[in-house]
Amino acid sequence: MVVEELREIEKAMGKAAKVIGSILEFLGREPIRTLKWEKDKEPKYCRPHNINPKLILPMPGGMEEEVPVGDIARDLGAIVRFIENFPKIYRELMEILDLLEELVKERKRALKELADELAPILVVEEL
Amino acid sequence: MTKARIIVELEELKKVMAAAAKCLEDIIEFLFHHVPADVVLKEARITPKRVGFSFDYGPVFYTKKEKWKVSRITYDIDAIIGFMRTFPDISRELMSMLDCVEKIVKEKKAALKKLIDELTPILVLGEMAGDEEAR
Numbered sequence: 001m002v003v004e005e006l007r008e009i010e011k012a013m014g015k016a017a018k019v020i021g022s023i024l025e026f027l028g029r030e031p032i033r034t035l036k037w038e039k040d041k042e043p044k045y046c047r048p049h050n051i052n053p054k055l056i057l058p059m060p061g062g063m064e065e066e067v068p069v070g071d072i073a074r075d076l077g078a079i080v081r082f083i084e085n086f087p088k089i090y091r092e093l094m095e096i097l098d099l100l101e102e103l104v105k106e107r108k109r110a111l112k113e114l115a116d117e118l119a120p121i122l123v124v125e126e127l
Numbered sequence: 128m129t130k131a132r133i134i135v136e137l138e139e140l141k142k143v144m145a146a147a148a149k150c151l152e153d154i155i156e157f158l159f160h161h162v163p164a165d166v167v168l169k170e171a172r173i174t175p176k177r178v179g180f181s182f183d184y185g186p187v188f189y190t191k192k193e194k195w196k197v198s199r200i201t202y203d204i205d206a207i208i209g210f211m212r213t214f215p216d217i218s219r220e221l222m223s224m225l226d227c228v229e230k231i232v233k234e235k236k237a238a239l240k241k242l243i244d245e246l247t248p249i250l251v252l253g254e255m256a257g258d259e260e261a262r
Contacts, residue, residue, distance in 0.1 A: 012249060019242045023235045083249060090243050094236065101232045107154045108225045114150045115218050117143060122211060 009079065016082070017073040020046075023093055024053030024069060027100070043096065045089045055089060057081040145201045147210070152197050154221050158228070 024046055047054040047066060054066045057078070071078040082089075128136075199206040210217075 009249065012245060016242055016246060019238045023239065026231065026235060083246075086243075086246060086250060090239060093239055097232050097236050097239070101229060101236075103157065104225050104229045104232065107157055108222065108229075110150050111154060111218060111221055111225070114147055115214075118147060118211075118214060121140070121143065122214060 010073070013079050013082075014073040016086075017069050017071075020055070020072075020089070020093070021053055021069040023097070027093075027096060043092060045085060045092050055082065055085075057085055140207070141201060144207055144210075148197050148201050151217070151221075154225070155197070158221070158224050 045056050047056060053069050055069060055072070057065050057067050059065050059081070065081075067075075067078045067081070072082040200210045
């Protein structure tokens, strides 16, 4: 029974690692830096990196540990600390994604405005 | 049109072009320096050379046949003419890339929301175990 339950947890954690790893890989290159520049915000729980994204999981006694995302699919200690910290990790990632979405929308608006402003000149050029 | 009028019109054009250069530089820098451009290009199935952006770190270029520095459209008449001819393509390409980033971000958010729903039972159990330990 316990073994079955552990198998279920292992499956759920494998999926969690995949989702979070994919988000961190996507955000990993530069958006974090953009967000830091634009909002002066440093990610606290996630350390995205192209090759090996990591989570910053608080340890007992006030210490912190960098845990590769893949570890939460197999390492029991990492799973326990991940579950304890998941709500915070979730909030942080969602906030970063929200901000990125907002930045994209701003750029799209600016491009549309530019196309509208240039439309008369483009028509003259075509004529 | 008198020469004086042409000068006034050119001044106006210069202002519009300066705004255009600023807007484009901001978008291209955002897309190529701050967002994983390779992911976006792959997802959007866009080849950067279709219109032609150069996204090496440093000045932002756009190009059709020749490499133009974007800021040149504020003062170089040939660059302005080249830009006018290419702008619809540039605009389309940039917009499809921005759409793609938006789509990817939405997908990631949806996956994260689904994950929290799936993990809720485990998270509740984790909290209960913590409470019992504290007792």
